[in-house]
Amino acid sequence: MTLWLYIHFEHLQLDSLLSEQNNPAIVVVNSHTNQVMQASHRAFQAGIKLEMGLASAASLCENLQVVAYDAALENAKLQEVASWLYLVTADISLFPPNGIVLKVTNMLSLYKSLDNYWHHVQNHLADLKLSYRFATGYSVLGARLLAQGKKNLVTDNMQTLMQEIKSFNLQCTELSQSTCEKLLRVRIVSVAQLLSIPIADLAKRFEIELVQYIGRLKGELQHPLTYYVPALVFSRQLILLYELENLQWLTKPLGKLLQQLELFLRHRNKLAMQIILELQLRDEQPLFLQVAAAKGESSAQTWQSLLELKLSNINLSSPVQAISLSVKDFEDNTYESQSLFEPERSGIDGAELIARLQAKLGEQAVYGFEVYADHRPERSFSSSQPLSDSARLQRMPKQQRPSMLLPHAVPLQEKVTIYWGPERVSTGWWDNYAIERDYYIARNEQGQWLWVFKESSQRWFVHGLFC
Amino acid sequence: MNEIIDLLQHRQWLWQGCEQTQSFERVSTGISLLDEQLHGGLPQQGVVEVQSPSGIGELQIWLPYLQTKKDLTVFINPPAHVNAHQLYHLGFDNKQLLLIQPTSAKEALWASEQCLKSHACSSVLLWHNTLAISQSKRLQLASEHGKASLFLFRSPKEQHFSLPVTLCLELSAHKQGIAVKIKKQKGGRPKSTFVLNLEDYWPQLASAPLESSNVMPFPSAFGIAK
Structure with missing residues (x-):
């Protein structure tokens, strides 16, 4: 059977409040019922108890701080805890607002023993400084019952666990009040009594919910769970302790954020395609810098060099107060297989080079080409994104075309000698860009080879140079 | 002593x-006369300076050489639009062509150095007229580091002092093709002018002119006065 570990955070909201003073008396109060839900140690000392009314609590302690209970805040905190625990354990399911269940069985092959596993989880959780109760169980509900009953029990002994579960009163379980009352009428008050009755008999008399609950408590029925999947969002902010005017001093704080990014990406086996650096300036609109890597990149060092190139083009109008880094696109890391015996390539590859060039010169300065099957020279190719796919056209090496085309055909204004031609290009009647030209190769008096054409109106133009 | x-x-x-110890490994240019004069062809890496007026075929003669390379071919600051269509039909893959149009001369030099050093490019073609000795030296080192070759196209009009390059050629137009003068080559002597007859390679470009009486260069339709 699967072993589960349930962690119950008793006062998650209280723990996540940042208190300036040491140990103040704080209570978290349900704003509907005005009952105390969570109370700090100092508040307990003053005699405040849980589920006490706000009025009596306030009368017990003169400098009591009251905070309204916020379920959304606890949920967010729970997500944070899950993402932190995800680093040491795989299967996590959330029980909002304050519970987390971990699937232990699968992790035992990694951690060898339950004690070792629990030791790791406990050490890891210690960083968050939360107070919690915990228990293992062979069913999710069992573990939950034990944890909420403050048993703090970590064992894989089935008998002990069953014993502990049986000791609970029915009021402590998740059964509804009406079911509990019905059971009370037949003198069933504890879990032990309930479990001693055969399921078939219970099913005759009680609703299906009770039967399901017992099945899940014993671990005989599956408990449907949705496992936690860490969100793929990276956004970190760093508030600088002093204002920076020189962008070169940004290297250190930037490095820190990029290290975090690298760790984030490595844990998820991802590559960042594009990162956005935001410089928050004093009394000015923030400055956004976008840097992209064509093939995706995870290493902090590469990103740093790209960002430094980008920053070298920028003049600050006012000092930087804070920086934040976020990632726009992620991609799975597909490792390129390299031959073992081939000499290692020491340089960078094309995509990396293009990312570097684009970071410094701007994206509009670096082009690749696309080639089309069109006889009109202006439309036979176009500039495009670098490293676009290869064209699959039939190659015609025999045709005479110049290596440089002028941006626009210019009228022929000098004496030329025709060496070759004509080659008539008459096409494009279907897309409103019809041309009818006779192309010639000509040479002018300086010895330049020109690609000239004659329109049907007998006007001559130069269109290219045979460089 | x-x-x-x-x-x-x-x-x-x-x-x-x-x-x-440095060997001057040569790569054939695909033109036998040029190979002969250059002791087997172009150097494997380094800067090749081509002083030539634009449009006499100064790029055309290197195309067979550029075609043998499999990595990126980068055009930096070309004088007009590079006709990718023609390069494709000659056998280039459009994926291996890269065009960089920097806004300043400084950026052009920076881009060429990055490309040369990267190991991702096999040849870089740079059109740049004013180059200092230190800059040329730096490009030379970058090209040796990245095992790439740089073709530096300059116009012959300006007075150049000699740059520390692997090979320096001066090209000029000639009736039968191109007149080539090897001004400087590493591991060899300068050569006096010889004429490269391109008839075998581009027959259309070197054959006798057709009757040319029918060309009207200054059409009155434009109202351009000579």
């Missing part, structure tokens, strides 16, 4: 011809 030589050698201030 021997001591002085030892001292100089120790400090690496002395260069002896016999120590030369």
Whole structure:
């Protein structure tokens, strides 16, 4: 059977409040019922108890701080805890607002023993400084019952666990009040009594919910769970302790954020395609810098060099107060297989080079080409994104075309000698860009080879140079 | 005397011809006369300076050489639009062509150095007229580091002082093709002018002119006065 570990955070909201003073008396109060839900140690000392009314609590302690209970805040905190625990354990399911269940069985092959596993989880959780109760169980509900009953029990002994579960009163379980009352009428008050009755008999008399609950408590029925999947969002902010005017001093704080990014990406086996650096300036609109890597990149060092190139083009109008880094696109890391015996390539590859060039010169300065099957020279190719796919056209090496085309055909204004031609290009009647030209190769008096054409109106133009 | 030589050698201030280990590996240009004159072809890496007026075929003669390379071919600051269509039909893959149009001369030099150093490019073609000796030296080092070759196209009109390059050629137009003068080559002597007849390679470009009486260069329709 699967072993589960349930962690119950008793006062998650209280723990996540940042208190300036040491140990103040704080209570978290349900704003509907005005009952105390969570109370700090100092508040307990003053005699405040849980589920006490706000009025009596306030009368017990003169400098009591009251905070309204916020379920959304606890949920967010729970997500944070899950993402932190995800680093040491795989299967996590959330029980909002304050519970987390971990699937232990699968992790035992990694951690060898339950004690070792629990030791790791406990050490890891210690960083968050939360107070919690915990228990293992062979069913999710069992573990939950034990944890909420403050048993703090970590064992894989089935008998002990069953014993502990049986000791609970029915009021402590998740059964509804009406079911509990019905059971009370037949003198069933504890879990032990309930479990001693055969399921078939219970099913005759009680609703299906009770039967399901017992099945899940014993671990005989599956408990449907949705496992936690860490969100793929990276956004970190760093508030600088002093204002920076020189962008070169940004290297250190930037490095820190990029290290975090690298760790984030490595844990998820991802590559960042594009990162956005935001410089928050004093009394000015923030400055956004976008840097992209064509093939995706995870290493902090590469990103740093790209960002430094980008920053070298920028003049600050006012000092930087804070920086934040976020990632726009992620991609799975597909490792390129390299031959073992081939000499290692020491340089960078094309995509990396293009990312570097684009970071410094701007994206509009670096082009690749696309080639089309069109006889009109202006439309036979176009500039495009670098490293676009290869064209699959039939190659015609025999045709005479110049290596440089002028941006626009210019009228022929000098004496030329025709060496070759004509080659008539008459096409494009279907897309409103019809041309009818006779192309010639000509040479002018300086010895330049020109690609000239004659329109049907007998006007001559130069269109290219045979460089 | 021997001591002085030892001292100089120790400090690496002395260069002896016999120590030369660098081999001048040559790659054929695809044009036999040029290969012959260049002792087998173009150097494997380094800067090749081409002083030539624009449009006489100064790029055309290197295309067979560029075609043999499989990595990126980068055009930096070309004088007009690079006709990718023609390069494709000659056998280039459009994926391996890259065009960079920097806004300043400084950026053009920076881009060429990055490309040369990267190991991702096999040849870089740079159109740049004013180049200082230190800049040329830097490009030379980058090209040796990245095992790429740089073609530096400059116009011959300006007075250039000699740059530290692997090979320096001066091209000029000639009736039968291109007149080539090897001004400088590493591991070889300068050569006097010879004429490269392109008839075998581009027959259309070198054959006798057709009757040309029908060309009207100054059409009145434009109202352009000569």
